Amino acid sequence: MNDGNRQEGQEGQEGQGDQGGQEGATAGSKRKDVRRNQRTLLDAAAAVFVTSGVEAPVRDIAAKAGVGVGTVYRHFPTRADLVIAVYRHQVDACAEAGPALLAAGPTPHAALERWADxxxxxxVTKHGLAGAMQADNAGFETLHAYFLDRLLPVCAELLDAAAAAGEIRSDLTAYQLMRGIGNLCIGAEADARYDARRLVALLVAGLRQGR
Amino acid sequence: MNDGNRQEGQEGQEGQGDQGGQEGATAGSKRKDVRRNQRTLLDAAAAVFVTSGVEAPVRDIAAKAGVGVGTVYRHFPTRADLVIAVYRHQVDACAEAGPALLAAGPTPHAALERWADxxxxxxVTKHGLAGAMQADNAGFETLHAYFLDRLLPVCAELLDAAAAAGEIRSDLTAYQLMRGIGNLCIGAEADARYDARRLVALLVAGLRQGR
DNA sequence: AAACGATACGGAACGCTGTTCCGTTTCACA
DNA sequence: TGTGAAACGGAACAGCGTTCCGTATCGTTT
Known part of the structure; x- marks a missing residue:
């Protein structure tokens, strides 16, 4: 689970459905230079995110890609759009894992635990992502919205299943749980003394109390 | 290297002990204007923190106090020192509440719950404080360190007592719990759908699992 | 009281951000 | 090959934290 990103699949994202909509600028262009820059930019961004985190200066990404900053903003109107584009399929994979775990796991609560992990x-493997995903993070609202759009239904499904099975108390919203998990991950990669996974497990365990 | 020559020797009180640290830089000055500005600055900062959060621009604080930014930095070498000075009493109160709750509460775990609350x-009532307290927050290391210095022992005491009483698992460090609580509070004041108190309670409840 | 030396003062200036703007270049199509 | 539309680069703008330094003020000394 180390590398993860790379361009793997960026070229594959044909962008047919694209419910997000913000991808309009970078869909299928007639011009070759546009497509090339788009791809170069995504590769450069992925590389810079790994070394400098998702809050790396836009100029760094532009430099790495060998383009001007204007080009970055033309393709990705906001930094969040760039982050989304880079991590889109990993988020999707996470979303798709929900139902699979629910079907596979011994119990809904076990599935929830695994999904949380x-x-x-x-x-935590994406430097600064958890922090950037914060709701109040100016300029990253789109990112926050994307995570919610994609993962909230999955989280709700797991939560509902566990509640229906009588495993957990049913009065915590999926939104709260998602934010709790996201918050617990902030800064985790920079602090060896802190184990986000552990705390999230504790939080999920806490859901069982007084079921 | 560039020409960033510092001239030392101005701040005469560096070796002065002052460990627990009253006010950081400017304790008892001979000059009247110094004391006056110090006070004005603290009042202004407190007011601005309430309205704009602890990450408010330094210029705003200076303007509110009617002084130049240079004055702010002379009194409080870093923004974190200003924040610490403003909230010191409340942090101290929180630290002192720990032993009191332990003595009063029915059980150590109950005391831990109340202390967490x-x-x-x-x-959550200090706009942005939880975020600023983050370890990786550049320029706020002092703040992080202060909270840790002050509250970590208290948290450890509560945790140890609960563990000794057999109420909780004993393998979570006080540091991890503190960071977990702090993280869960990030952005809580700006989001009505999110209830940090609730999630922290869940986390603390999770400590009981498998005791 | 007046002059003096120390030091605090204000705010311009610096370096670093994100973002916008626009003159110039490149492309696809005719 | 010509041409117009679109993308390009990067200078420019705005806003941040922080530093620097000439000037103003203070407490002391004469």
Missing amino acids: LFVDFL | LFVDFL
Whole structure:
């Protein structure tokens, strides 16, 4: 689970459905230079995110890609759009893992535990992503919205299943749980003394109390 | 290297002990204007923190106090020192509440729950404090260190007592719990759908599992 | 009281951000 | 091959934290 990103699949994202909509600028262009820059930019961003975190200066990404900053903003109107584009399929994979775990796991609560671990692993391996995903983070609202759109239904499904099975108390919203998990992951990659995974496990365990 | 020559020898009180640290830089000055500005600055900062959060621009604080930015930095070498000075008393109160709750509460775990509530209430009512307290937050290391210095022993005491009483698992460090609580409070004040107190309670409840 | 030396003062200036703007270049199509 | 539309680069703008330094003020000394 180390590398993860790379361009793997960026070229594959044909962008047919694209419910997010913000991808309009970078869909299928007639011009070759546009497509090339788009791809170069995504590769450069992925590389810079790994070394400098998702809050790396836009100029760094532009430099790494060998383009001007204007080009970055033309392709990705906001930094969040760039982050989304880079991590889109990993988020999707996380979303798709939900139902699979629910079907496979011994109990809904076990599935929830595993799904949480998956989500945590994703967040902590992307330098600064958890922090950037914060709701109040100016300029990253789109990122926050994307995570919610994609993962909230999955989280709700797991939560509902566990509640229906009588395993957990049913009065915590999926939104609260998602934010709790996301918050617990903030800064985890920079602090060896802190184990986000552990705390998230504790939180999920806490859901069982007084079921 | 560039020409960033510092001239030392101005701040004469560096070796002065002052460990627990009253006010950081400017304790008892001979000059009247110094003391006056110090006070004005603290009042202004407190007011601005309430309205704009602890990450408010230094210029705003200076303007509110009617002084130049240079004055702010002379009194409080870093923004974190200003934040610490403003909230010191409340942090101290929180630290002192720990042993009191332990003595009063029915069980150590109940005391831990109440203390966590106290800490959460403090954090969420100070706009942005939880985020600023983050370890990786550049320029706020001092703040992080102060919270740790002050509250970690208290948290450890509560945790140890609960563990000794057999109420909780004993393999979570006080540091991890503190960071977990702090993290869960991030952005709580800006999001009505999110209830940090609730999630922290869940986390603390999770400590009981498998005791 | 007046002059003096120390030091605090204000705010311009610096370096670093994200973002916008626009003159110039490149591309696809005719 | 010509041409117009679109993308390009990067200078420019705005806003941040922080530093620097000439000037103003203070407490002391004569």
